[in-house]
Structures are given as structure tokens and as C-alpha cells.
Amino acid sequence: MKMSIRSYVVRFDGGFAPNPFGGYLTLATCKPRIRKHAERGDLVVGTGSSKSVGANRLVYAGIVSQVVSIEEYGKLEEFEDKRPLVNDNEWSRFGDNIYAKNRGEWTQRANPFHPPAAQEHDLSGENVLVCQRFWYYGYKAIIIPKRFHRAIKSGPGHKIIRDERFVSQFLDWLSLKPEGRIGDPYLATDAKDEPDCNPRR
Numbered sequence: 001m002k003m004s005i006r007s008y009v010v011r012f013d014g015g016f017a018p019n020p021f022g023g024y025l026t027l028a029t030c031k032p033r034i035r036k037h038a039e040r041g042d043l044v045v046g047t048g049s050s051k052s053v054g055a056n057r058l059v060y061a062g063i064v065s066q067v068v069s070i071e072e073y074g075k076l077e078e079f080e081d082k083r084p085l086v087n088d089n090e091w092s093r094f095g096d097n098i099y100a101k102n103r104g105e106w107t108q109r110a111n112p113f114h115p116p117a118a119q120e121h122d123l124s125g126e127n128v129l130v131c132q133r134f135w136y137y138g139y140k141a142i143i144i145p146k147r148f149h150r151a152i153k154s155g156p157g158h159k160i161i162r163d164e165r166f167v168s169q170f171l172d173w174l175s176l177k178p179e180g181r182i183g184d185p186y187l188a189t190d191a192k193d194e195p196d197c198n199p200r201r
Helices: 032-037 070-075 077-082 116-123 146-151 164-175
Strands: 005-009 025-027 043-047 057-063 066-069 099-102 105-108 127-131 133-136 159-161
Touching: 005 032, 005 164, 025 057, 032 127, 043 164, 057 127, 066 070, 070 077, 070 099, 070 127, 099 116, 105 116, 146 164
Parallel strands: 005 043
Antiparallel strands: 005 159, 025 127, 043 057, 057 133, 066 127, 099 105
């Protein structure tokens, strides 16, 4: 299976999209085109912006180990830990498992970060990406070497890189870095004041 890089700018790193808590990283909301088309084995890369941790920095990267539908994500027991607990002071309040389908109708679980207005945008992505192997740095985002700047997307949207040699070299570089959740989200303390993504994009 060929690995592709799917890269975008993380404009608001609040711990919700992506969600690096609970031992694995998930992307369940925002970036609908990436979620709709990414495949198992792809490498999703989120880079910083000048308004957050700075440009040319790696906020996170994750190798997609599972692609599950939003409906499955919402009802399967194995993903219950990703459901938000609004009054919790720990990582569970960031839970991104906010959508459930009841009698054919979608409902949004109470959460402090994503408004109901984002529902149509989120659901258009159809899937949730689950990454068992990931590198999440948050406010400790690391500098991306100049030789890998090709992986950085400038502006809205995302980019796809299928160059096998480049992808392999980028993964080799990543593999030398600490894995898992290394830093907390850049906006973890005030994420409720900013949307994690812009539904218009």
C-alpha cells in the first residue's frame, strides 16, 4: 500500500481537531475532504501558522490506522472514551465524538468547542481518521527542516503528496522524533473562545 501525505495548516489547535488524547489521535471534525478521501496508511500532517506556534513547524502527524464512518464512531463502544464530558477538567472534555444518529436523525452531543452550525460541514467528511501511531507536539511544535518544506501547505485547504521517495524520507525523519502526545494543545486553556475550524473552508 502506497502512503500519501495529506497536509494542512492547523489554524486553531484547541485539542479538539485533532484530538490527541486517550492514547491515540483522531480527526473526527473539520477538514472534511481529508477525512472523506484519506486511506489507511496515509500520513496526515498538521503544520503551524504565524498566528499560533509559527510557520514551518509541525503541530502533529499521524499514520491512519483506521477509517471509520462518523455513524460507527458515534455508536461503537471502543470509541466511547472520545465522547466529551463537558464538566470534566481532564482530557475527556476535549472529546471529538460529538455526533450520534438516532432514528435516522443526527444529533450533536454537548461539547464546549464545536457549534451546531458546524454539523453539516463536519458530516460532509463522512469518516473519522484514527491514528494509533502519531506525533503530537501542540505548543511544543517542532521546526520542519527546509528539505521537507514541500510538505507544508500554504493557506486554506490541503495538499497531497504521493512522491514515494519524499514520503519515505519524511517518515524516516519523523521516526527519529518522540512519538505520542508530547505537548499540550496550543489553545487548550481558552479553546472555547475560538472555533477549531472554519465551516466555510
